[in-house]
Amino acid sequence: MTTPDPLVEMQIGGTWTDITNDVYFDGGVTTTRGRSGEGARVDPAMVNMRLKSPDGKYAARHPMSSLYGRIGRNTPVRTSVGGASTALDLPEDRDTARASTPDHVSLDITGDIDVRADLTPLAWAGSFTNGAWEVMGKYVITGNQRSWRLLVQNPGLIEFTWSPDGTNLLGATSTVGVPHAPGRRGAIRATLDVNNGASGRTVTFYTAPTMAGPWSQLGSPVTTAGVTSIFNSTAPLEVGNLAALGFDTQQLHVHAVEVRSGIGGTLAANPDFTAQTIGASSFTDGAGRLWTLANGAAITDRRRRFVVEVPEWSPRWSVGGADMNVPIQGGGILRRLSQGAKALESTLRRRIPSYNPLAYWPLEDGAGATQAYSPIEGVPPLQVSGGWTFGSESSLAGSSALPSVEATARMRAAVPAPSPSSSEWSVHMVYSVDSAPATDGVFLSWTSTGTMRRWRIVEMAGVAHVQAFNSAGDLTLDQAIGIGPDLFTGWQRLAFSTSESGGTVTWRITWWNIGGTAGTFSSTYSGSAGRVVEIDTQFGTSLSGLHVGHLAVFSVADVDAYNFADHGFTGETAGARAIRLTREEGVPFRLLGDATAQEPMGPQRPDTLLNLLRQCEETDGGILYEDRNQLGLVYRGRSTLYNQEPALTLPYSKINQPFEPVDDDTRIRNDVTRSREDGSSARAVLEEGPLSVQAPPLGVGTYDESVAVSAATDAQLEQLAAWALHLGTWDEARYKQVRILLHKHPSLIPALTGVDVGDIVRVTDLPPFLPPGPVDLMVEGYPEALTGLTWEITFACSPGGPWTVGVVEDPVLGRADTDGCTLTAGITATATSVAVTSTPGPPWIDSATFPTMFPFDVTVGGEVMRVTACTGTGLAQTFTVTRSVNGIAKPHTAGAPLSLTYPMRAAL
The missing domain is CATH 2.40.30 (Elongation Factor Tu (Ef-tu); domain 3)
Structure with missing residues (x-):
């Protein structure tokens, strides 16, 4: 022990x-x-x-x-x-941690090169602020001593960059991402053929389970015209966080690295960190290079x-x-976050102040308000009169409820002067109006210094006017602009800006259909731009059903503060939203998986941070949990849960009781509805089968569920409902926990310390009194207990089977099942010739026409058989099989259903 x-x-x-x-x-x-x-x-x-x-x-x-x-x-x-495997540990909070070896003649590779790294990062793809994380390189910017570097980009793409002259960069990126699961060990490799014999250069990428291989090519080689070379720099070879670069850091364990002169050539450096003494600060590798650790890097077997x-x-x-x-x-941090009940404000209200406006009035005040508050220090409230009804219109996705304004209503407030002074400015506002004014209606006006002292934006059906008055009150600019009816349909954003250069002022007006297209008109006049002094708008008498909000003045002409926030960031993916929200709130966060592969979200409405993050989880179908490496959160995207290799394989003999299959109805959902706020809904029902809505004994009866999700479009709902139905009708016993005594089985420690929420644990060698295995279980969470003599962990689990999904052209996961097949006649427990009939079809592939598609596994009555041949091309066919693939051998009666053991299942 x-x-x-x-x-x-x-x-x-x-x-x-x-x-x-x-x-x-x-x-x-x-x-x-x-x-x-x-x-x-x-x-x-x-x-x-x-x-x-x-x-x-x-x-x-x-x-x-x-x-x-x-x-x-x-x-x-x-x-x-x-007790874990020894590795070079590079902590996330030490952005300069590294191992390095000085420049050496063997490292001065100018021709073909082959670089390899065996790593366990917390995330191969995910939330990287600077778009990539560093693996290794011989690369110093000071003095232009750049040779090459190896990075991993945000979606899990390998990047190899080199310089032929120490200054200018060339590079290539893998065409697909690495296949390694989050937190799993994997090796990556890049080779550069500086002269491919066809007047070009070629970079090829590979992956492997470990440095020992086998290596598989990753995507297609990247070939570029023109031969090249690598600059012979004096830079050291560094592993981890390169001193010259400012890319992202993450908790990273490096097991081994190789640098070869030539593709598959001579080893120039090969530090094997797994073979080093724990706590060592320097060592010499097998190629004779002396390595030194710095800035928090450590050789250790410890895991957080x-x-x-x-x-x-x-x-x-x-x-x-x-x-x-x-x-x-x-x-954990969820305890603190869950205690806060304050809802985050609207996306516009949160975002606009971060762009340092001179003045800003959200106009999201409550129904009883008599003036509009400004969140900008030193800016007075917006005074209103003549028919304002606050809090009456809540249809703008990026805003809380905004006021309705009656014709001839007025708003007025001073705008502070910019510091330092500026030769440009802009005024912005969102609005909607029930119908186009029949006559000129003033939408917005303000006063300014400079050549033009008063500005007005006037709109009516088909035309808008930009009007400006000089210091004498004369109308000196009256520009008519043709506009379409879309400016009076739904919410609009209006922006007017000026910029001055050499005595010429360029002014520009832009309308955006919020969530849609934009139109712009610009012109010039001679004079000075001045600055905005006061918002002073007397709304036109022809306006009916006007709603206004988020009025702001900036000391710059071009501002993107409203972009995307005006429609509540509708369409951003679950991972992207979680990244943005946690960065805005200063909460440490890690995204596992490619954000672009996740579900698009609907508008972000005011709610608590935790509820908004849980909306991401519910819509995408991944898992939100706490980071065990820092006080922060992790979101593991749904796609990272598909088709995982086990993070831990456990023989039954190494687990402790209870390990019992449970057939219950806790998670059955066979009538599922998914709906969208202010949108439609979709329903998925399992009509036939053992877990269908049919009454027993044909089914289990109705278990219904209706959940509102934050989907971007109604088109998503059908697939979301179908996926929820798939999970809710997975017909498999639940092994709800796996208990392990690590002090009795220390050989499990290296793998077990890497297991986290969402990983797959495979239990093998099940005894005959249990259903045949292996059993794949997804880890939902765990309690863990450490004493002076014992170490116990109990994984809370759910079936891993539902997460095995189809892969096009995969020999196992790319095979579709028939629409129904039964045994034509009964068979004994040892028969190897099996007659089958498909109804209604299609028939099974035959081995004469598709010899490379054999063998494959089918299941009958709980027994897995391996089909090695199939004769006949009609609905009645004959299989040649190997029996008892899963340890079950028994006779089967005529009419027994037969199906693929691993049928293709569509992912969400």
């Missing part, structure tokens, strides 16, 4: 400090992360432990404590364990298990104070 090796650290005064010796491990350190089961929402992570507190050390308010003033509410605590905050400190002591201790219960 192996004794656990936990390390408990507390952030004391901003520094992570080892407090392991202060933990009572006899009571254990217990952790709960993720979801409690299939379909549940993630609860905040919880950690319980008890600290020794001699002399009141952990009594946060005790003046004599050595930690007085340095710990308190929400002090972070984290734990890691040893949790990071939490401690919201409560409750010192306890025995009578007389002989035993002083502090039980603490740490919570």
Whole structure:
């Protein structure tokens, strides 16, 4: 039995400090992360432990404590364990962590090159602010000492860049992303053929499970005209965060690296970090290169298990104070986020102030308001008169309710002067109107300094006027602009701007159909632009049903503050929305998967941050959970859950009871509706089969569900409902938990420490009293307990089968099932010739016509058979089979249903 090796650290005064010796491990350190089961929402992570507190050390308010003033509410605590595979650890919070070796003649490769890296990143594709993360390179910008670099771009594409002269860059990017799952180990490789023999150069990319291979080509080679070379720089070879670059960092374990002169050529460097002594700060690799670690990089076998905050400190002591201790219960960031009930404001209200307007009035005030508040410091309220009804119109997706304005109503407020002064400015407003005015109607007007002292925007059916008056009050500019009826249909955004250069003022007016197209007109006049002094608008008498909002003045002409925010970011994907929201709120966040492959969202309405993030989860169908490497959140996109290789393979003999199949109706949903706010709905019903809406014994009866999702369009709803029906009618027993005692099975530790929410665990070698395996289970979450002698984890699981989806042209997952097939006659337990009839068809492929498509597996009565040949081309055919592929062998009666064991299933 192996004794656990936990390390408990507390952030004391901003520094992570080892407090392991202060933990009572006899009571254990217990952790709960993720979801409690299939379909549940993630609860905040919880950690319980008890600290020794001699002399009141952990009594946060005790003046004599050595930690007085340095710990308190929400002090972070984290734990890691040893026993994983040794690797070079590059922490996410150390953006300069690296291993490097100095320049050497063997590294001065100017011709063909072959670079390889064996890595475990937290995310191969996801939320990278700067679009890529660094793997390795021989690349220094100072003094133009660029040779080459290897990066991984945001959607999981490998990028290889080189310089022929130390300054200018050439490069290539893989045509497809790496196949490695989030958090899984994988190797990547890039080769550069500087002269491919056809007056060009070729970069080819590869992937493999590890450095040992086998290597598979990734996508198509990237060939470019013109031969090339690599600059012979003096830069060191660096692994991890290159000193010269500012790309993203993430928690990264590097297992090994190779640099070869020539494709498959001589090794110039080959650090194998798995073979190094834990804690070593330098070593020499097999090629003779001396490597040095810097800036937080470490060779370690430790893996993080949790990071939490401690919201409560409750010192306890025995009578007389002989035993002083502090039980603490740490919570993940969801605990804090879930306590806040304040809804985030509308997308326009949140975004516009970040662009530093001179003045801004959202006009989202409540129904009883008599003036319009400004969130910009120093800007007075907008005074209104003559018929304003606040909070009456809520149809603009990017806004809370806006006012209705009666004809001849007025709004007025001073605009502060820009500092420093500016030679340009712009005025913006959104509006809608029930119908085009029959006569000229003033939509917006303001006063300014400069040549033109008063401006008016006047609109009526078919024409708009931009009017400007000089200091004497004379109308000196009256530009008629032809406009279409679309400016009086739905919500519009109006922007007017000026910019001055050399005594000429260029003015421009633009209308946007919010969520649609835009139209612009511009012209010039001689003079000065001045600045906006005051908004002073007397709305036209011909206006009927006018609604206005989000009036702003900027000291620049071009502003994109309204872009996308005006329609509530409708159409951005679930991952993109989660990234934007968490960045706006300063919440550490990691996206797993390609954001572009996720479901487009509907408008973002005012709600709490946590509810908005859960809308992303519900619409896309992925999993939102807490990061165990930092106090932050992770969203694992639905597409990353498809067709996973197991993160952990467990023989039945290495799990503890209970491991029991449960057939229940907890997750059955056979009548599913998905609807969209202010939109339509779609329904999917399973009409036939054992989990159908038919009454028993033909089905189970109706289990219905209706969920509103934030979809961008009604067209998404049918597929969303169909996918929910697929998950809700998956006909398989539920193994709801897998319990493992790691102190008894330490060989599992290296793989198990990498298992996280959404990963697949495969249980093999099931005993005969259980249904045949293997059983693939998706990890929903887990409780974990560490004591001084034991380490136990219990995975909460759901079936992994529903997440195996079709892949075009794949020999297994790309094969479609028939629309119904049965045994023509009964067969014995050992028969290898099986007569089948397909009704209504189509028939099965025959082995004479499609020999390369054999063998394939079919299932009859729970027995898996391998079809090695098929004769006949009609609906009646004969299979030659190998029996008992899954360990089940029994006779079957005529009419028994037969189907593909792995039929193609469409993904969402």
